[in-house]
Amino acid sequence: MPARGKPSQxxxxxxxxxxxxxxxxxxxxxxVRHIGDAAGVLSGSLYHHFDSxxxxxxxxxxxxxxxxxxxxxxxxxxxxDPAATLRExxxxxxxxxxxxxxxxxxxxxxxxxLRTLPRFGYLTKSEEEVRRTWIxxxxxxxxxxxFRKDQDPVVTYxxxxxxxxxxxxxxxxxxxxxxxxxxxxxxxxxxEGLRAS
Amino acid sequence: MPARGKPSQxxxxxxxxxxxxxxxxxxxxxxVRHIGDAAGVLSGSLYHHFDSxxxxxxxxxxxxxxxxxxxxxxxxxxxxDPAATLRExxxxxxxxxxxxxxxxxxxxxxxxxLRTLPRFGYLTKSEEEVRRTWIxxxxxxxxxxxFRKDQDPVVTYxxxxxxxxxxxxxxxxxxxxxxxxxxxxxxxxxxEGLRAS
DNA sequence: TAGGCTACCAAGCTAGCGCTTGGGTCGGGA
DNA sequence: TCCCGACCCAAGCGCTAGCTTGGTAGCCTA
Numbered sequence: 001m002p003a004r005g006k007p008s009q010x011x012x013x014x015x016x017x018x019x020x021x022x023x024x025x026x027x028x029x030x031x032v033r034h035i036g037d038a039a040g041v042l043s044g045s046l047y048h049h050f051d052s053x054x055x056x057x058x059x060x061x062x063x064x065x066x067x068x069x070x071x072x073x074x075x076x077x078x079x080x081d082p083a084a085t086l087r088e089x090x091x092x093x094x095x096x097x098x099x100x101x102x103x104x105x106x107x108x109x110x111x112x113x114l115r116t117l118p119r120f121g122y123l124t125k126s127e128e129e130v131r132r133t134w135i136x137x138x139x140x141x142x143x144x145x146x147f148r149k150d151q152d153p154v155v156t157y158x159x160x161x162x163x164x165x166x167x168x169x170x171x172x173x174x175x176x177x178x179x180x181x182x183x184x185x186x187x188x189x190x191x192e193g194l195r196a197s
Numbered sequence: 198m199p200a201r202g203k204p205s206q207x208x209x210x211x212x213x214x215x216x217x218x219x220x221x222x223x224x225x226x227x228x229v230r231h232i233g234d235a236a237g238v239l240s241g242s243l244y245h246h247f248d249s250x251x252x253x254x255x256x257x258x259x260x261x262x263x264x265x266x267x268x269x270x271x272x273x274x275x276x277x278d279p280a281a282t283l284r285e286x287x288x289x290x291x292x293x294x295x296x297x298x299x300x301x302x303x304x305x306x307x308x309x310x311l312r313t314l315p316r317f318g319y320l321t322k323s324e325e326e327v328r329r330t331w332i333x334x335x336x337x338x339x340x341x342x343x344f345r346k347d348q349d350p351v352v353t354y355x356x357x358x359x360x361x362x363x364x365x366x367x368x369x370x371x372x373x374x375x376x377x378x379x380x381x382x383x384x385x386x387x388x389e390g391l392r393a394s
Numbered sequence: 395t396a397g398g399c400t401a402c403c404a405a406g407c408t409a410g411c412g413c414t415t416g417g418g419t420c421g422g423g424a
Numbered sequence: 425t426c427c428c429g430a431c432c433c434a435a436g437c438g439c440t441a442g443c444t445t446g447g448t449a450g451c452c453t454a
Binding site: 024025026028029083109112113141145146147148149150151152155156158159162163166167169170177182185186188189190191192193194195196197 | 221222223225226280306309310338342343344345346347348349352353355356359360363364366367374379382383385386387388389390391392393394
C-alpha cells in the first residue's frame with residue numbers, strides 16, 4: 001500500500017472520487033462499496049491504496065486545511081490595513097470554497113462528529129488558528145477606528161465565518177457568480193450594510 | 198400503534214428524546230437502540246409508537262415547519278414597513294432557533310439527504326415558501342427606498358437566511374446572549390454594516 | 395371480574411456495513 | 425528471462441443496522 005508521503009496518481013484520483021460522494025451523501029452514509037462503484041473497482045480493492053475509509057477522509061481534509069492556513073498566513077504577513085486584510089481573507093475563503101468544494105462541504109457537515117475522533121484532533125487546532133486570525137483582524141480594525149466599536153468581535157467573527165462557509169451549500173463554480181464576485185457582493189453587504197444611505 | 202392525529206404524551210416525549218440524539222449525532226448515525234436506551238426502553242418497543250425511524254423524524258420536522266410558517270404569516274400580515282418586517286422575521290427566526298434547536302439542527306445538517314426521500318418532499322415546499330416571504334420583503338424594501346438598490350435580493354436573501362440559521366451551531370439558550378439580543382446584534386451588523394461611520 | 399387497551403420485553407430476522415484474505419494480471423527493470 | 429511491485433478480483437468474516445414477532449404486566453371500564 002502506498003504511504004502518505006509516496007504519492008500516486010491513482011490514489012489522488014480515488015480521494016477525489018470519494019470526496020464527491022462524501023460531500024453529496026455524507027461521510028458516514030457513503031459506503032466503501034459506493035466509492036468502489038464510482039471508481040469502477042470492487043470495494044476491497046480500495047484497501048490496496050488506503051488502510052481504512054478514515055484514511056481517505058483524512059487525506060482530503062488535512063491537505064485542504066494545510067493550503068488554507070498557508071494562504072491566510074501569506075495574507076496576514078502582507079500587513080495591509082485591517083479592512084484590506086479582512087477583504088483578502090474573505091476573498092481567499094470564497095476561492096477555497098470554490099476550489100475545494102467537496103472538502104469544505106464535508107468539513108461543515110461532519111465537523112461535530114469528526115471532532116470526537118482522536119485522529120481528527122487537528123481539526124480543532126486548525127479551527128482555532130482560523131479563529132485567532134480573524135479575530136485579530138477585527139480587533140485591529142476596531143482599534144484603528146476602521147470598524148465600529150459597538151460590535152463584539154467574537155460574535156461578529158462567528159457571523160462572518162459562518163455566513164462565508166455556509167455558502168458552500170449553494171455556491172457553484174459554474175454558476176452565474178464567480179467566487180470573487182460573490183465575495184465582493186458579500187463584502188459590500190458587510191461593510192456598508194443593507195440600509196439605503 | 199397510536200396514529201399521527203391521535204396524540205399521546207409518551208409519543209411526544211419519545212420524539213423529543215430522539216430529536217436531541219438526531220441533533221447531536223445526526224439522524225443516520227443515531228440508531229433505534231440509542232433512542233431506546235435514552236428513553237429507558239428496548240429498541241423494539243419504539244415500534245409500538247412509530248412504524249419506522251423515519252416517522253419519528255417526520256413528526257419532529259413537520260410540526261416545527263408548520264409553526265414557523267404560521268409565525269411568518271402573522272408577521273407579514275401585520276403589514277409593517279419592510280425594515281420592521283425584516284426585523285421581525287429575523288427575530289422570529291432566532292427565537293425558533295432557540296425553542297426548536299434540535300429540529301433546526303437536524304434540518305440544517307440533513308437537508309440535502311432528506312430532500313432525496315419522497316416522504317420529505319414537503320421540506321422543499323416549505324423552503325420555497327420561506328424564500329418567497331423573505332425575498333418579497335427585500336424587494337419591497339428596495340422599491341420603498343429603505344434598502345440599497347445595488348444589492349441582488351436573491352443573493353442577499355441567501356446570505357441572510359444562511360447566516361441566521363447557521364447560528365444554531367453555536368447558539369445556546371442558556372448562554373450569555375438571548376435569542377432577541379443575538380437577533381439585534383445581527384440586525385445592527387446587517388443594517389448598519391461593519392465600517393465605522 | 396372479564397375483556398380490552400397501552401406499553402413494554404425477549405429474541406431474533408435479513409440486509410448491509412467496514413474490512414480481510416488469498417490469489418491473479420500485467421508492465422518495467424535487471 | 426525472471427521477478428517485483430502496482431493494481432485489482434472473488435469471496436466472505438464479524439458485526440450492527442432497522443425492524444418483526446409473540447407474548448406479558450398493569451390499568452380502565454362495563
